[in-house]
Amino acid sequence: MTSFFTRRLVLSLVTAAVAGGLVAAWLLGRVALRPVAMYTGWLLLVLLLGLTFFNARKKLPFIPLFSASTWLQVHIYAGWLACFVFLLHTGGRVPSGAVEIMLAAAFGLVAASGAFGLWLSRWLPPRLTRSGESLVYERIPMLRHRLVTEAEDIVRAAEAETQSTTLGDFHVRVLAGYFAHQPAWLAPLAGGDAEHHRVKLELEALRRFLSVREIQIADQLADLVEAKRNLDHQFAGQRLLKLWLFAHIPLTFALLVFTAAHVWLILQYSHR
Amino acid sequence: MLIDLDRCTRCDDCVRACAATHDNNPRFIRQGPEASGVMVASACMHCVDPVCMIGCPTGAIYRESADGQVGINPDTCIGCSVCAQSCPYGTIQMVALHDEEGLPIVTEETGAPVRRATKCDLCIDQPGGPACVSACPHDALLRADMRQMDTLTAWLHR
Numbered sequence: 001m002t003s004f005f006t007r008r009l010v011l012s013l014v015t016a017a018v019a020g021g022l023v024a025a026w027l028l029g030r031v032a033l034r035p036v037a038m039y040t041g042w043l044l045l046v047l048l049l050g051l052t053f054f055n056a057r058k059k060l061p062f063i064p065l066f067s068a069s070t071w072l073q074v075h076i077y078a079g080w081l082a083c084f085v086f087l088l089h090t091g092g093r094v095p096s097g098a099v100e101i102m103l104a105a106a107f108g109l110v111a112a113s114g115a116f117g118l119w120l121s122r123w124l125p126p127r128l129t130r131s132g133e134s135l136v137y138e139r140i141p142m143l144r145h146r147l148v149t150e151a152e153d154i155v156r157a158a159e160a161e162t163q164s165t166t167l168g169d170f171h172v173r174v175l176a177g178y179f180a181h182q183p184a185w186l187a188p189l190a191g192g193d194a195e196h197h198r199v200k201l202e203l204e205a206l207r208r209f210l211s212v213r214e215i216q217i218a219d220q221l222a223d224l225v226e227a228k229r230n231l232d233h234q235f236a237g238q239r240l241l242k243l244w245l246f247a248h249i250p251l252t253f254a255l256l257v258f259t260a261a262h263v264w265l266i267l268q269y270s271h272r
Numbered sequence: 273m274l275i276d277l278d279r280c281t282r283c284d285d286c287v288r289a290c291a292a293t294h295d296n297n298p299r300f301i302r303q304g305p306e307a308s309g310v311m312v313a314s315a316c317m318h319c320v321d322p323v324c325m326i327g328c329p330t331g332a333i334y335r336e337s338a339d340g341q342v343g344i345n346p347d348t349c350i351g352c353s354v355c356a357q358s359c360p361y362g363t364i365q366m367v368a369l370h371d372e373e374g375l376p377i378v379t380e381e382t383g384a385p386v387r388r389a390t391k392c393d394l395c396i397d398q399p400g401g402p403a404c405v406s407a408c409p410h411d412a413l414l415r416a417d418m419r420q421m422d423t424l425t426a427w428l429h430r
Contacts, residue, residue: 001426004411058285058407064400068285072409121281121410129277129309136303137282238282 015077019084026088040089047082051075052252076118083111103262106255113248120244124188128237132230137238144231148179151224158217166209167217174202179228183236196229273315279412289407297367299392316363316392318342324355324364336396343393351387364391
């Protein structure tokens with residue numbers, strides 16, 4: 001079984017070798033006064049279309065056309081190569097016209113969102129694993145609702161049993177909002193558990209005012225607070241792992257539209 | 273079925289691939305016991321001595337002679353759910369059958385939906401092997417014999 005390091009090394013070397021070959025061909029073509037921008041443009045178009053097919057492959061899992069893992073590796077390294085070919089194609093020139101700016105911006109955004117997604121899909125999963133039990137994303141709202149109900153039931157039962165409103169007041173003031181609260185969109189990137197730690201500290205501070213029975217109940221609430229922490233981590237992390245694709249894929253289609261317009265314009269004027 | 277949680281992005285492409293391969297009925301869920309960053313997902317274990325196969329009244333559950341996978345013949349399954357109740361891992365699901373228009377097929381006598389037992393068959397009829405493994409873009413999934421320690425160790429230390 002090939003290790004990830006070996007695979008990364010081999011594919012990086014292959015990509016670098018292909019890029020080196022392209023630079024050599026580009027330099028020779030310039031010396032020979034060949035239309036290198038046209039050549040690199042067609043190559044870039046082929047690479048873009050090839051990269052787009054990865055999404056199509058994911059929609060057809062029953063076709064034995066290499067594994068999705070192989071496709072992803074090709075997608076990643078062909079993506080890096082496309083960035084390099086883009087630089088060759090533009091010659092490092094800053095775009096000036098309106099169509100050029102839109103095209104370059106779309107390409108930059110697609111490349112940046114892809115690189116961000118790659119980093120995220122390697123960085124976030126181990127953090128989700130260490131956070132606690134793995135949860136199915138679609139079940140998390142139901143689990144959150146269950147936590148809210150469970151906390152309310154515990155507090156109501158405690159009030160009835162102990163004839164004290166200390167835990168009930170704390171629930172209204174702190175816990176109800178905490179359990180109903182949804183994590184921010186970019187919470188996994190910001191890191192930290194400030195809200196969770198604040199609630200735990202307040203619950204800890206409350207213990208000195210509680211009877212022995214109420215402390216036992218506060219421990220149950222502390223378990224729920226801990227469960228909510230994992231729930232928030234899993235929810236925010238999985239949401240971000242899904243959301244970046246909502247930027248990458250629509251931007252890719254925008255890039256394809258701009259590219260089609262660019263190719264059409266080039267072909268129109270190049271034949272005059 | 274083992275899932276490397278440090279690689280898994282929770283995209284559920286594996287479950288979707290399973291559903292696409294099996295009439296929109298996924299035959300496992302991405303949940304199960306976890307230890308050291310590895311999840312043993314809730315999918316058929318293809319037991320050496322399957323309780324489901326022994327208890328099936330119509331013999332619809334069979335073992336492939338070549339590789340030993342345990343499968344269910346949908347033509348002879350009567351939907352009695354004895355297998356689902358006896359599976360020690362709870363990996364057999366009873367699913368309602370639908371016609372070509374997506375409407376549930378019901379019995380004429382009672383109007384109750386016709387159900388069949390389904391479970392992971394390791395994609396016996398798929399040329400590319402288990403669809404879930406092929407569909408995982410992050411190499412996070414492994415179908416392996418738990419007794420083959422060399423395979424497991426090599427996979428865990430990639």
